[in-house]
Amino acid sequence: MKARVHITLKTSVLDPQGKAISHALGALGFSGVDDVRQGKYIELEIDETDPEKAHQNVQSMCERLLANPVIEDYAIELDG
Amino acid sequence: MKARVHITLKTSVLDPQGKAISHALGALGFSGVDDVRQGKYIELEIDETDPEKAHQNVQSMCERLLANPVIEDYAIELDG
Numbered sequence: 001m002k003a004r005v006h007i008t009l010k011t012s013v014l015d016p017q018g019k020a021i022s023h024a025l026g027a028l029g030f031s032g033v034d035d036v037r038q039g040k041y042i043e044l045e046i047d048e049t050d051p052e053k054a055h056q057n058v059q060s061m062c063e064r065l066l067a068n069p070v071i072e073d074y075a076i077e078l079d080g
Numbered sequence: 081m082k083a084r085v086h087i088t089l090k091t092s093v094l095d096p097q098g099k100a101i102s103h104a105l106g107a108l109g110f111s112g113v114d115d116v117r118q119g120k121y122i123e124l125e126i127d128e129t130d131p132e133k134a135h136q137n138v139q140s141m142c143e144r145l146l147a148n149p150v151i152e153d154y155a156i157e158l159d160g
């Protein structure tokens with residue numbers, strides 16, 4: 001089963017990387033870009049076949065390793 | 081309009097960051113994780129209202145700044 005995890009900074013947390021991208025896009029002549037936020041995207045191939053267990057498993061991975069729950073949100077999608 | 085961009089290493093390119101995550105998950109006791117790939121996820125808030133123009137615009141941003149087309153693939157989603 002494939003799991004896709006999106007990890008983004010909480011909206012209340014300043015995103016300097018996003019700001020840098022926004023600034024660089026402006027410098028390249030792209031106008032009309034209001035806000036940019038950068039996050040991480042992780043694809044995992046896991047053995048578990050039960051979707052509920054797989055979700056619990058990936059959630060636990062997020063809490064313990066993949067994300068920093070203090071400043072980051074994560075979203076888990078499963079397929080296959 | 082909001083644009084979401086997923087940037088991932090081409091499958092033929094080695095992903096050391098993914099390998100490191102996979103290894104760390106194993107060390108934490110998570111078994112059954114076969115493959116991990118890490119990519120980037122970027123959310124952009126753009127002024128453009130025409131979806132076709134917006135897509136062209138974001139594609140151009142990917143080619144020129146956000147992604148490295150030699151080793152990375154990107155996927156663009158638009159909404160709003």
